[in-house]
Amino acid sequence: MSHSLNEIAAHAKRAARGAGLSWGMAEEAARATRWLASHGLNGPALLCEVLAKNDGVPHVQVAPVSLDGDWHARACELCPLVLGTTLNDCADRLAQGDAINARHVSHPLLVIPFAAWAAIHLSQPVRVSFAGLRIDTDGDGIWVDDPQGDLNTPKAETVTFSRTDKRADPAQRPGFRGTVTSEIWARLDTFAQRTFAPATEASRLLGAGAGLSDND
Amino acid sequence: MRQQVETSQSIAKRDPARVMRLSRLGSFHQSRLSFMRILTRRMTRENWQFSRPVFDFDAKGVGHAVYCAHTPDRTYSLIAFGFDLPAEARSDRVIATSWDSTFTLFDGVPDASDIARLRANIPLQEAGRVSEKELSVSRANRSVRLWDHVVSRLAAGRQPDRHEVTKVGYLMRTTAVYGSGKLGAADREMIADRPECTAPFQIEMLSVFLIRTYVRDLVQHMANLRGGSQAVTLDADIARSMGIGNSTGLGMAPFVINHPMLFNNWIAAREQAIAVVRSLPAATRDEAATFRDLLERSIVSADIWSSAHDIQIAKLAQLRADLRLLAEHVAGADLLAAQPWNRLFLWAEETLGEDAQESLASLMLEPYGALVDPLADQMRDTDASAFRIDGSMKVAALRAILERAYGWALRIDWSQKDHCARAWYVSKEKLEPRLGERFEEPIAPYEQPLAPGRDAAALHAALADQSPDATLAAFLLAHPEHRHSVRRAQLVDRAPYAEIRDNTIGSDLLPIDMLRCKLSFFGATHFDPRSDRWVRICMFGNAPYADELASAQGDDWSYPPALRGEA
Numbered sequence: 001m002s003h004s005l006n007e008i009a010a011h012a013k014r015a016a017r018g019a020g021l022s023w024g025m026a027e028e029a030a031r032a033t034r035w036l037a038s039h040g041l042n043g044p045a046l047l048c049e050v051l052a053k054n055d056g057v058p059h060v061q062v063a064p065v066s067l068d069g070d071w072h073a074r075a076c077e078l079c080p081l082v083l084g085t086t087l088n089d090c091a092d093r094l095a096q097g098d099a100i101n102a103r104h105v106s107h108p109l110l111v112i113p114f115a116a117w118a119a120i121h122l123s124q125p126v127r128v129s130f131a132g133l134r135i136d137t138d139g140d141g142i143w144v145d146d147p148q149g150d151l152n153t154p155k156a157e158t159v160t161f162s163r164t165d166k167r168a169d170p171a172q173r174p175g176f177r178g179t180v181t182s183e184i185w186a187r188l189d190t191f192a193q194r195t196f197a198p199a200t201e202a203s204r205l206l207g208a209g210a211g212l213s214d215n216d
Numbered sequence: 217m218r219q220q221v222e223t224s225q226s227i228a229k230r231d232p233a234r235v236m237r238l239s240r241l242g243s244f245h246q247s248r249l250s251f252m253r254i255l256t257r258r259m260t261r262e263n264w265q266f267s268r269p270v271f272d273f274d275a276k277g278v279g280h281a282v283y284c285a286h287t288p289d290r291t292y293s294l295i296a297f298g299f300d301l302p303a304e305a306r307s308d309r310v311i312a313t314s315w316d317s318t319f320t321l322f323d324g325v326p327d328a329s330d331i332a333r334l335r336a337n338i339p340l341q342e343a344g345r346v347s348e349k350e351l352s353v354s355r356a357n358r359s360v361r362l363w364d365h366v367v368s369r370l371a372a373g374r375q376p377d378r379h380e381v382t383k384v385g386y387l388m389r390t391t392a393v394y395g396s397g398k399l400g401a402a403d404r405e406m407i408a409d410r411p412e413c414t415a416p417f418q419i420e421m422l423s424v425f426l427i428r429t430y431v432r433d434l435v436q437h438m439a440n441l442r443g444g445s446q447a448v449t450l451d452a453d454i455a456r457s458m459g460i461g462n463s464t465g466l467g468m469a470p471f472v473i474n475h476p477m478l479f480n481n482w483i484a485a486r487e488q489a490i491a492v493v494r495s496l497p498a499a500t501r502d503e504a505a506t507f508r509d510l511l512e513r514s515i516v517s518a519d520i521w522s523s524a525h526d527i528q529i530a531k532l533a534q535l536r537a538d539l540r541l542l543a544e545h546v547a548g549a550d551l552l553a554a555q556p557w558n559r560l561f562l563w564a565e566e567t568l569g570e571d572a573q574e575s576l577a578s579l580m581l582e583p584y585g586a587l588v589d590p591l592a593d594q595m596r597d598t599d600a601s602a603f604r605i606d607g608s609m610k611v612a613a614l615r616a617i618l619e620r621a622y623g624w625a626l627r628i629d630w631s632q633k634d635h636c637a638r639a640w641y642v643s644k645e646k647l648e649p650r651l652g653e654r655f656e657e658p659i660a661p662y663e664q665p666l667a668p669g670r671d672a673a674a675l676h677a678a679l680a681d682q683s684p685d686a687t688l689a690a691f692l693l694a695h696p697e698h699r700h701s702v703r704r705a706q707l708v709d710r711a712p713y714a715e716i717r718d719n720t721i722g723s724d725l726l727p728i729d730m731l732r733c734k735l736s737f738f739g740a741t742h743f744d745p746r747s748d749r750w751v752r753i754c755m756f757g758n759a760p761y762a763d764e765l766a767s768a769q770g771d772d773w774s775y776p777p778a779l780r781g782e783a
Contacts, residue, residue, distance in 0.1 A: 002347070005405070006397030023665040024692075024699020031603065059696050067690060085699070089607025089689035117604055176406045177348060196644040197652075197662040 009034040014192035019051035035113035037178030077106040084114030091118035099162040127164040130156035141171025227494040229487040236717040242729025243570040247578035250739030266762035275441040276300040294426035308463035315355035354393040371443030389461025459757030469730040478597040480711035494558040503583035504551035513775035525745040538572030607689030625669030637723035640666040675701040
């Protein structure tokens, strides 16, 4: 179904929070999902898979153990959302020309929006490479070189981020709508539902503060 | 003028620590920078044309209408669906499922298939679905007493009683005006580059502006059908005195916390305007006369502003007394020389309550459209980069920001029950934001991040044992629970009016303060709280109708005509 991007972001934020992400992480997961959807990429479905995979898993287990050397999680695969926020937090490292390598990353397409925001911050395109593919982004546009169709891969052994040159060839630019299947929407909704307090008669009246007649 | 400004001592914008308190934000008044006035100024300036290609209703008000607004570049159409709602179904709450009228603002001119599609969806509101061709979705209920009074009077060949009209102020009140992507509608980003959409909430304001015309037409239509040849046309002055009501609950309150940069830009624009006018070295006789005239009309506005709510009754009593005090002072004051507005404002800060101070702040801007109105261009949020956390910032720098911007929160003992007695949560039914009692209801696990002060204090405490030279990137890797607070703090450092500098979960919180602040920027008047978290207002009261825009004098319709009370 065609959704507004704000709907997708709002749904993704609730789902991410429902799956146990902190509010700040959920905010960025939502923006990333929206960004991907606006580019016609499979953000909502991948978010769904990551939330299911890491449901109940503490942040520390899916986060980089250290910011030195290659980034990797202690035992699990790196969560692409944690990798993404960490990459964006450390974006200035790319400015110096250094590459950042991350190992054992799940659903790596989800890190692309974070690379895009790093590119905006650096005023220079960022290249993300994993499996057999290469994606460049200048923040708004995206250039996908994906000869083997690995875009939605559930796992990459290595993901590399580096600064790259500005490109003259046309980029894929974002649109104003996103498509989410009803099945994915419903799966996200099961996570989102966890953030809603069950209603009681008392809260219905007290919590919203009404209770006077409106028939006047 | 410009030279004078430059040679005069420049007054700075007010300190955010003073402005961003809830009691002051809850005392704000509409101004030249209100979104309704930005819209009506543009409609007049660009000579928008209006048409009504469809108006098809039976004697009970069941049917539909289409109202078109033609800008120089494009057309927007309000599609209205009318119903015969049983009295027991009439509710302003978001959990309602039927309404007297429902609306959508369509991007362009709808064809028959659009109307058919929308007829199947718009009356359902949240249970329906719209497309990117729709820009807003809204609904309204009649003010039953006044509606019946006006229909029966007009049908009987008489005009409505002005006192009855003034008491309510509107024939219908909207209970939601959704925009920006809600229910599948177009996102704001789709239209934000259109000149008429750059200022905030212009689509929503246009929807309400057109709804007001529909309501006038519908009440006349029903009176005509009932009264036949006996019926008379509603007097234009009475019609103009009526706005559209709006009934707003808690759903709106989180908006100003969830959109900190946008909120900053609203407040900053108004504060900039106040500072510019306070800095003027002198005023002309015309400028002073304009101010005096509108002050008189503000007194009328306060006099006809009624509320049955204890807090508002007390606020109104003080506002009325203060405005009279202000008028007495102004009668003898020199408004022409030696930074007259600054002197007046300093006097008010010493003498008057916050409500009258803010009324004066808005009034002082009135004679200075050329200086103030362009600031409207700064009220939207275009700074997408503000969302990004600067992870290279050092712990010491963030601590300094927190101590500067959140000092008020660091001084609160958040372990005391009174200071965190409330929690914001979202209910399972209708996804409605609510405010509950943390220690009496099982809601804490569902709490929304709407207590930035408490969270900033927790962040500050967590930073205490971090090395001052450590980066936030490293800190956040281990402490993702503080990520939202780091983002806010960095944003507030750039945008000092972004944060309410007050406790939003204390036992003494009045959510109506947050509602009034936001609604004042819409241009609402006559705030009438129904409880501490629910408020009725009036929109576009005394505004020209579409067919009067061209002949309307000036842009001061928000102030009722001075003599109306005596009519």
